[in-house]
Amino acid sequence: MSGNILEIKNLSKYFDDFTALKDINISVKEGEFISILGPSGCGKTTLLRIIAGFLQESEGDILIEDKSMKGIPPEKRPVNIVFQSLALFPMMNVYENVAFGLKRQKLSKEEIKKSVLDMLSRVGLDGYDKKKINELSGGQKQRVAIARSLVMKPSILLLDEPLSALDRKLREHMKVELKELQKEIGTTFIYITHDQSEALVMSDRVAVINKGIIEQLDTPHNLYNNPETGFVAGFVGENNRFEIASRDGEQIVTKNGWRVTKPNLDFNPTLMYIRPEAFIVDPDENMEGVEVFEADITTILFDGANTKMLVKPEGKDEILIALPQNAKFQALKQGDRVKVAVAHENIKCYKE
């Protein structure tokens, strides 16, 4: 026993001469909530379909509960999927949808009934068993789809962007609900998404995939604070991106002519990222280890607690800065000149 419920080993997938996935290695512990995060077309759905058995890997292997899944068809794998479109069966009611998989296992009527009603109450759909699918709201459909998969007691539940069809409010709500449901049930979740916020909020660990390779597999915290590659820095969370023109000792110069000090660099970076919240507006005079500069405010982007502003230092760069909503900064307006500081450690440099 490796102790891992899922082990993806050196997995590659080629479509003709297109490489969809290259040398993927992921180990997932039982009960973990793992997200596969990446832009559309990065190969994340291909990976999910390979795990589920709808696609064959070109190289490498997948072990579920230490058993190789080579040649095992989807209906025989201890894995269930919640599809992006949910794929509920509209010709059946809620009960029949959830019971569909159990009926295939030749269980007795009473057993099926008990499991189905139990699962429906766990996802908060007590009394909905006779409802037709088209009578349900988006969130309820979501829960039926999850119940339909979970009732099969899979080792792993795969979720293919199940929240993408919901409106924003409901999506925020379902994020929390999914995470809590997963904690309560304890099933391993593998969650495919292109929405970094979904991945960060819900997951224990996140694998960021770009162009078929894993850029970083880490906790949400590390992913956000210590991105290993320029892609991760740009993709996960909001970020200011600067292209670097040259380096002169500790001085780096962006293409648009902004000069920043970044000590202890041992390579020539091409990209620099600084988070909007890493900037300190109107800093203390005697702060240390910081880069201080002056800039003109070009725009204030008021959004309640998420209010930000765009400033222009020397050169043509525009920097997005998060603006804490305390009284001190309320008077700031377009055209003002502000003093801004950023800690050297928060200036992230990459070479591509």
Added chain:
Amino acid sequence: MENNKKVFYILLIPVLLWLVFLIIVPHIELLVSSFKPNSGDGGFTLENYQAFFSDKIYWKTFINTTLYAIGVTLLSFAVSFPIAFYLTKVVSPKYASFLTLLLLIPLWIGELVTIYGWVTLLGDNGVINEFLKYIGVIDKPLHLLYNNISMTIGLLYMSMLFMIVPIMTTLESLDDSMIEAASDLGASKLTIFRRIIIPHSMPGIINGSIIVFMLVIGDYVAPNILGGKSSLWFTEQIYNQFLSTFNWSQGAAFGFLLLGISSATIWVALRLSGQKLDKVGE
């Protein structure tokens, strides 16, 4: 608003004209004459309908035609469903529209010509017999023409498209992930077919079946040209009454019996399959 109403009534006029003068008036005319003696004298009579029940050949043909039409409809479904499934779910969309176009070609040529096409294929000196003789499988020609089988082929051929297209439309709306979800939940191919694909395409199947049944039961060309002595079609009886014996009243009565039986069959079929007529168009 006022203007919209005007446009609505203006657009309604051709529909009403068409309905009233080409459908309702002739039907009333025929209905009236079916209750009149052929001589035209005298008033209301049921003799045209009585003649149908008293003469064995009439009602036997009638029942035969109905059963055959049901059979051809079922057969048409059996042949069309795999084709529709192949065109919507298996073949790449690149070729699907081209292949669908190929299906349409017989319609452009017209029924009479395609039916004669079958005559040249199936005849004693036709393409198939000559070929079989050439490769030495047979030395006497097979009698492929003028029997119930050749008639069925003709009926199937001219009606199949009207089954394929409605089924394709419903299959196109079937989300592929629904099939994958069922398979993911452990369903076999047969179960997926029975529990997901067929129920989903039911409106298309019913729709197609109604059209095919109506076309087949009311067809005259295929039974007349491809059918044999035993495959007397009820439309041929109607034709005879109108154009051979010039008994228009009798022909009209037969026509209404045909309308009655085809409507009744469809009503029963909808009842049995638990479908509603107003849902069929969806």
